[in-house]
Amino acid sequence: MSISVNLSDEELVDFVRKNDKESYIEVVRRYQEKLLRYVNYIIRDENQSDDIVQNTFIKAYKNLHGFNTKRKFSSWIYRIAHNEAVNIVRKKKNEISLEKNSWIGEKFAGKEDIIGDFEKKEAVKMIKLSLNRLPIKYRSPLTLFFLEEKSYEEISDILRIPKGTVGTRIGRGKGLLKKICRNQK
Amino acid sequence: MQKSKVKKNIQGSVMDKIRKDHISMRPRIYFIIGSFLFAAGLFFAIIMAVFFVNVAVFRFSGHSPFVFLCMGRPGLGPFISSVPWLSLLVSVLGMTSGLLILKRYDFSYKNNYLLIVIGLVAMVLTSGFILSTLRFNEKISEEKFLRPFYRQKYLSSGWVIGKVEDTEADFMKVVTPGGKHVSILIDEDTEFFPGEDIEVGDTVYVVGEWEGDKFKATKVTERKQGNFLRMQKEKRRSKSFF
Numbered sequence: 001m002s003i004s005v006n007l008s009d010e011e012l013v014d015f016v017r018k019n020d021k022e023s024y025i026e027v028v029r030r031y032q033e034k035l036l037r038y039v040n041y042i043i044r045d046e047n048q049s050d051d052i053v054q055n056t057f058i059k060a061y062k063n064l065h066g067f068n069t070k071r072k073f074s075s076w077i078y079r080i081a082h083n084e085a086v087n088i089v090r091k092k093k094n095e096i097s098l099e100k101n102s103w104i105g106e107k108f109a110g111k112e113d114i115i116g117d118f119e120k121k122e123a124v125k126m127i128k129l130s131l132n133r134l135p136i137k138y139r140s141p142l143t144l145f146f147l148e149e150k151s152y153e154e155i156s157d158i159l160r161i162p163k164g165t166v167g168t169r170i171g172r173g174k175g176l177l178k179k180i181c182r183n184q185k
Numbered sequence: 186m187q188k189s190k191v192k193k194n195i196q197g198s199v200m201d202k203i204r205k206d207h208i209s210m211r212p213r214i215y216f217i218i219g220s221f222l223f224a225a226g227l228f229f230a231i232i233m234a235v236f237f238v239n240v241a242v243f244r245f246s247g248h249s250p251f252v253f254l255c256m257g258r259p260g261l262g263p264f265i266s267s268v269p270w271l272s273l274l275v276s277v278l279g280m281t282s283g284l285l286i287l288k289r290y291d292f293s294y295k296n297n298y299l300l301i302v303i304g305l306v307a308m309v310l311t312s313g314f315i316l317s318t319l320r321f322n323e324k325i326s327e328e329k330f331l332r333p334f335y336r337q338k339y340l341s342s343g344w345v346i347g348k349v350e351d352t353e354a355d356f357m358k359v360v361t362p363g364g365k366h367v368s369i370l371i372d373e374d375t376e377f378f379p380g381e382d383i384e385v386g387d388t389v390y391v392v393g394e395w396e397g398d399k400f401k402a403t404k405v406t407e408r409k410q411g412n413f414l415r416m417q418k419e420k421r422r423s424k425s426f427f
Contacts, residue, residue: 017210021203021210022200022203022204024199024200024203025196025200028195028196028199028200029196032195032196036195050194050195053195054195054198054199057195057199058199058202058208061199061203061208061210062208062209062210062211063210063211063216064210065210065211065212065213065215065216066211066215066216066219156294156295157291160294161294162294162295162296162297162298163295
């Protein structure tokens with residue numbers, strides 16, 4: 001087993017920078033799944049998600065010396081992935097229906113029982129059903145909070161918005177989701 | 186199955202690029218220089234904004250374009266042409282670029298950005314006002330590259346500003362701070378604001394049109410609390426303008 005497996009994200013980045021670029025494979029291993037899932041929620045296009053995540057890892061590698069190891073690496077790499085995804089969404093603008101991304105439901109089917117809180121469970125269900133109809137402004141914080149289980153602090157760092165705004169957007173997003181669900185019924 | 190294939194591709198593709206040196210890490214110095222340039226840019230933008238707010242305030246206090254607004258619509262053109270737009274524009278540009286650079290720093294989103302904007306604008310305006318009260322402007326306005334920003338305009342095709350040297354029923358003689366003597370023609374259509382009690386030594390703002398080398402006044406107003414001393418200091422500075 002490689003030494004890099006036991007390191008924290010920040011220690012791993014430091015190790016890659018100073019000693020062994022080959023250990024970057026561990027960074028990719030740790031974040032590939034998570035980033036693919038997040039990017040897919042934002043752009044809802046599996047093929048493009050792969051390209052975005054690949055670009056994210058390439059950009060992160062190039063700018064690895066720009067990362068401050070006193071900060072959280074996950075927020076930093078999510079931020080890069082978020083920016084890449086948002087750029088694509090802005091370019092595309094056309095919405096893809098949720099039916100084309102039925103795998104989202106499958107992917108989270110086994111995860112629901114982890115979330116104990118009923119309200120959270122409801123929100124996750126609603127997000128999965130109505131994500132495509134939500135503006136990206138609300139889609140990102142809701143996805144990060146309910147599906148990626150990030151804290152307000154981390155979401156604030158990823159989206160570069162104040163913590164208060166994170167809370168407001170999650171609250172409003174939930175409200176919008178409820179409306180969408182009601183209309184669907 | 187398909188999922189693991191995709192996963193393998195991303196991982197393989199990224200590592201392949203790294204191993205073959207198709208991509209490489211930017212050196213640490215690149216980021217150090219970048220941070221330094223951003224900090225320098227922020228500093229320069231704020232200094233520029235403060236300096237040009239100071240120039241604008243200095244020029245407003247030397248000859249206030251707002252006096253023309255007392256004359257109503259005819260005063261609008263002279264007001265627009267005598268406002269130091271360039272200084273105001275440069276100070277707004279300085280503030281805007283300062284705020285854009287600030288947005289790159291983490292504290293801009295960890296705190297209320299609106300408060301940061303208000304704070305920065307208030308700081309720039311206050312510093313600009315304080316700077317304009319110092320004698321500093323009189324010294325640096327002599328600098329060749331700064332002269333255009335300090336150059337005051339005291340007469341144009343439709344207006345004249347000057348100190349009254351002589352006054353009669355149908356004319357006035359004024360001298361601009363630039364040292365130019367102008368004869369102002371007055372007739373029954375000339376309106377005085379707020380009254381006709383203009384005396385020798387008063388500073389007047391006149392709107393009208395040129396008739397040869399004389400200026401026919403349509404509206405005249407007196408600047409009660411004008412800083413004519415400062416305007417006279419301009420005389421030495423703005424010789425080239427006339």
